[in-house]
Amino acid sequence: MRLAQLTDIHLPIPSAPTASELLGKRLFGYLSWTRNRKYRHRLDPLERIVADCRQAAPALTVISGDLINISLQSEFSAALQWLGNHFEYSQVAYCPGNHDAYVRTPWHTGLGLLSPYMSGERDGGPQVRAPRGPEDFPFVRKIGALSVVLANSSPPTLPCLATGRLGSAQIDAIGRTLSAQGAAGQCRILVLHHPLTDEAAPRRKALDDRKALRSVVHDAGVELVLHGHTHWPVWASVQTRDGPRPVVGGGSASHPTAHGKYRPARYNLFSIEGDAAAGWRIEVEARELDPASGEVKTAERRILLSPQK
Numbered sequence: 001m002r003l004a005q006l007t008d009i010h011l012p013i014p015s016a017p018t019a020s021e022l023l024g025k026r027l028f029g030y031l032s033w034t035r036n037r038k039y040r041h042r043l044d045p046l047e048r049i050v051a052d053c054r055q056a057a058p059a060l061t062v063i064s065g066d067l068i069n070i071s072l073q074s075e076f077s078a079a080l081q082w083l084g085n086h087f088e089y090s091q092v093a094y095c096p097g098n099h100d101a102y103v104r105t106p107w108h109t110g111l112g113l114l115s116p117y118m119s120g121e122r123d124g125g126p127q128v129r130a131p132r133g134p135e136d137f138p139f140v141r142k143i144g145a146l147s148v149v150l151a152n153s154s155p156p157t158l159p160c161l162a163t164g165r166l167g168s169a170q171i172d173a174i175g176r177t178l179s180a181q182g183a184a185g186q187c188r189i190l191v192l193h194h195p196l197t198d199e200a201a202p203r204r205k206a207l208d209d210r211k212a213l214r215s216v217v218h219d220a221g222v223e224l225v226l227h228g229h230t231h232w233p234v235w236a237s238v239q240t241r242d243g244p245r246p247v248v249g250g251g252s253a254s255h256p257t258a259h260g261k262y263r264p265a266r267y268n269l270f271s272i273e274g275d276a277a278a279g280w281r282i283e284v285e286a287r288e289l290d291p292a293s294g295e296v297k298t299a300e301r302r303i304l305l306s307p308q309k
């Protein structure tokens, strides 16, 4: 079975914000967008990445946050339209990033607009439903033997901070969910925006309660953890009761070129085989834009988990 991860898409801001929309933290974000970020996140490379991803026809595409930039209502509407133009609801599962919760916004004109892409099993039951608010996480998308558990690590923060926080209730729910899915013999993939390892982000951008999350993940077990936020690829691991398990941070899907640690637009395509009794085998292909030719090619291939590991 194949699963794709796209992250940190940062769709263009569709129109100039009004003065009242720019009061407070959004002003900093808008200046950063107009001076720098709008040149680093482009639609053309993104469209090429998405076309390649669609051709690969994964069973599910996860988007690990930062679809937009400063949480304007116009951005949420544009993001909903962009998603609808490229994917069916059932093909995508999304979790919010810090730029999707840049400031506090009303649910029904903000993040809630993206609810169809955050629908899944909740509260430990089999009933699939949309979230009722930003605290209504995690949710599970089940595709055959795959259980993808998506969390919300992105409450709004003060200016100049891009930290994440899950909160103890959500961390406990993640633990219960991973345990239940593991007991059911499912291959468990945890997805959140912020990295759970210490090295991937400086304190200003880190997940505040990553230690508590790692403890729960250790006890419950997991087969793979995916995150975004760094904008460059991360290959790491987390300790679990079953041994180390892979942690993969995705590079941004909209960079036109390489730049320092940053790679051109890319996404991860995972192949997952096996079962709980024999063990899971997970391989990843990082598909990346070649800026010279405009083609998307395999940049690297790694075996992340095998029954022997």
Ligand SMILES: [Fe+2]
Pocket: 008, 010, 066, 097, 099, 229, 230, 231
């Ligand atoms: Fe981002």
Ligand SMILES: [Fe+2]
Pocket: 066, 097, 098, 099, 162, 193, 228, 229, 230
């Ligand atoms: Fe982020």
